[in-house]
Amino acid sequence: MHITRRPHFIEFGDCDPAGIVYFPRYLEWFDAALQNHFRACGLAKADIVSKYGFVAFPVVDLKVTYSTTSTFHEEVIIETTILEMRRSSFVIRHRLLRGEIVAVESIETRVWAQRRPDDETKFQGVPIPDEVRWRVGFQLAT
Amino acid sequence: MHITRRPHFIEFGDCDPAGIVYFPRYLEWFDAALQNHFRACGLAKADIVSKYGFVAFPVVDLKVTYSTTSTFHEEVIIETTILEMRRSSFVIRHRLLRGEIVAVESIETRVWAQRRPDDETKFQGVPIPDEVRWRVGFQLAT
Amino acid sequence: MHITRRPHFIEFGDCDPAGIVYFPRYLEWFDAALQNHFRACGLAKADIVSKYGFVAFPVVDLKVTYSTTSTFHEEVIIETTILEMRRSSFVIRHRLLRGEIVAVESIETRVWAQRRPDDETKFQGVPIPDEVRWRVGFQLAT
Amino acid sequence: MHITRRPHFIEFGDCDPAGIVYFPRYLEWFDAALQNHFRACGLAKADIVSKYGFVAFPVVDLKVTYSTTSTFHEEVIIETTILEMRRSSFVIRHRLLRGEIVAVESIETRVWAQRRPDDETKFQGVPIPDEVRWRVGFQLAT
Numbered sequence: 001m002h003i004t005r006r007p008h009f010i011e012f013g014d015c016d017p018a019g020i021v022y023f024p025r026y027l028e029w030f031d032a033a034l035q036n037h038f039r040a041c042g043l044a045k046a047d048i049v050s051k052y053g054f055v056a057f058p059v060v061d062l063k064v065t066y067s068t069t070s071t072f073h074e075e076v077i078i079e080t081t082i083l084e085m086r087r088s089s090f091v092i093r094h095r096l097l098r099g100e101i102v103a104v105e106s107i108e109t110r111v112w113a114q115r116r117p118d119d120e121t122k123f124q125g126v127p128i129p130d131e132v133r134w135r136v137g138f139q140l141a142t
Numbered sequence: 143m144h145i146t147r148r149p150h151f152i153e154f155g156d157c158d159p160a161g162i163v164y165f166p167r168y169l170e171w172f173d174a175a176l177q178n179h180f181r182a183c184g185l186a187k188a189d190i191v192s193k194y195g196f197v198a199f200p201v202v203d204l205k206v207t208y209s210t211t212s213t214f215h216e217e218v219i220i221e222t223t224i225l226e227m228r229r230s231s232f233v234i235r236h237r238l239l240r241g242e243i244v245a246v247e248s249i250e251t252r253v254w255a256q257r258r259p260d261d262e263t264k265f266q267g268v269p270i271p272d273e274v275r276w277r278v279g280f281q282l283a284t
Numbered sequence: 285m286h287i288t289r290r291p292h293f294i295e296f297g298d299c300d301p302a303g304i305v306y307f308p309r310y311l312e313w314f315d316a317a318l319q320n321h322f323r324a325c326g327l328a329k330a331d332i333v334s335k336y337g338f339v340a341f342p343v344v345d346l347k348v349t350y351s352t353t354s355t356f357h358e359e360v361i362i363e364t365t366i367l368e369m370r371r372s373s374f375v376i377r378h379r380l381l382r383g384e385i386v387a388v389e390s391i392e393t394r395v396w397a398q399r400r401p402d403d404e405t406k407f408q409g410v411p412i413p414d415e416v417r418w419r420v421g422f423q424l425a426t
Numbered sequence: 427m428h429i430t431r432r433p434h435f436i437e438f439g440d441c442d443p444a445g446i447v448y449f450p451r452y453l454e455w456f457d458a459a460l461q462n463h464f465r466a467c468g469l470a471k472a473d474i475v476s477k478y479g480f481v482a483f484p485v486v487d488l489k490v491t492y493s494t495t496s497t498f499h500e501e502v503i504i505e506t507t508i509l510e511m512r513r514s515s516f517v518i519r520h521r522l523l524r525g526e527i528v529a530v531e532s533i534e535t536r537v538w539a540q541r542r543p544d545d546e547t548k549f550q551g552v553p554i555p556d557e558v559r560w561r562v563g564f565q566l567a568t
Contacts, residue, residue, distance in 0.1 A: 011457070016296060016301070017300070017356065023169065023173075023200070027169065031437070054160075059206075061207055062204070062207075064201075064204040064205075065202070066200065068264075121161060123160070153312075153316040155315050155316065158443070159442070159443065159445045160443075174296070177296055188357070215319075215330070302482040302484075304482070308457070311450040312450050338444075340446070346449075346492070350486050352548075
């Protein structure tokens with residue numbers, strides 16, 4: 001199981017009139033952190049697309065705990081790890097850390113999906129390739 | 143318990159390169175829907191502020207189920223209701239409806255909060271005023 | 285020359301820690317207003333795509349004058365008109381009106397564009413179809 | 427005249443269904459780049475606020491030239507410089523560079539502003555402090 005951590009600087013434009021981070025923004029950062037995590041595991045988007053076609057990872061389930069607010073011009077750490085790989089879905093945990101404090105934690109379930117042949121605007125889950133399992137730190141499904 | 147429903151038109155700019163709504167956007171719409179719900183209950187922000195001072199409703203817990211994706215230029219309905227009023231927090235349910243289908247459902251817990259006297263950048267929960275309980279459709283706490 | 289006007293309600297989440305609309309948000313609203321303008325002229329995206337293939341309108345030039353700030357929970361009017369139709373580009377004017385006041389005005393130049401056959405990630409201008417010229421209120425180019 | 431340059435990675439969520447950066451996003455990045463520029467000049471927000479009170483920099487005029495589109499997972503450079511310091515306003519140039527190419531260039535005019543004593547929701551220009559002029563690389567106004 002691999003863990004990535006990256007520094008994240010909170011911008012003025014991410015905050016609301018109460019002066020705190022507008023809560024949907026965290027999910028944008030976590031989305032970017034997941035893509036960064038894949039790259040760190042040797043799974044750049046371009047490589048995924050060239051091997052497996054256009055793949056999207058729509059979120060199907062999301063649980064977020066906001067323990068403390070943050071404000072602009074703070075530097076925090078976003079920590080990302082994949083907790084579980086299922087047949088065609090996977091579970092990701094993100095944490096926004098301020099020093100020792102877990103300010104926000106999210107548990108996302110996403111589907112490894114491709115466009116449906118009968119309706120290009122919809123996606124359907126497909127089995128996660130073995131190479132992907134292995135690269136993000138899991139054993140092959142047996 | 144009051145329920146509000148309002149039509150919502152999905153814009154091009156809310157969608158990602160997969161052509162589907164970028165998942166954090168739903169939470170922005172639900173946030174706006176809550177403020178609309180308060181107004182519909184006779185609790186305009188200006189009235190709240192003039193009576194109770196600057197109040198914010200930071201989200202502390204969020205659960206979202208995304209059952210089906212949506213794309214731009216669809217007209218959907220956002221349905222909002224407050225499920226529970228606690229001492230200084232409350233629980234809201236939002237549903238994004240496409241015809242009969244619940245495309246997305248969120249359960250948010252928010253705190254009724256004011257700025258902390260000792261640190262203006264932080265908020266703390268305060269008891270929800272009786273008038274607010276009554277207006278959103280709940281009995282007074284006894 | 286057709287003009288469309290539509291009411292727009294400013295949400296809390298569109299505003300920054302100074303309590304005023306975060307300036308890039310206006311451009312998102314104007315983008316949505318242009319798509320609304322096309323629909324009002326009988327040019328729904330689905331119709332455009334079915335007749336002319338996937339068409340995008342990338343902005344190539346933008347001038348915005350912000351005369352006065354706005355804040356959340358104000359209801360404003362967004363007024364949109366196409367000022368000029370060139371061979372493969374067009375010029376749009378948006379105004380955000382607060383009563384009699386023009387709070388923000390933008391002049392956008394956009395290209396009527398399709399994907400480049402040699403590089404799917406890039407777009408190139410193509411001649412604007414006569415039907416489009418006519419529908420948005422201009423004479424046919426002669 | 428100081429110039430700052432910083433790498434910027436384009437995220438999936440910044441792009442629209444055409445697969446290109448949604449044009450208002452650039453302005454969010456440029457806004458963050460200006461705040462970074464001030465910090466690089468020794469003008470952290472906290473220092474500004476402690477010396478001069480709450481200051482905002484609302485944009486009053488904006489000109490943007492988009493020469494070429496960009497897509498997600500590109501790493502670009504954002505280059506920022508202040509071109510001109512007037513009595514209570516200043517002119518900033520941002521460039522988004524892809525290698526040798528200037529993909530986007532913006533010229534923003536902003537006001538150095540404080541809250542109006544008679545209406546806390548509005549801002550008014552005030553003279554730019556000498557220290558600020560000097561720190562961003564300009565001679566004192568004489």
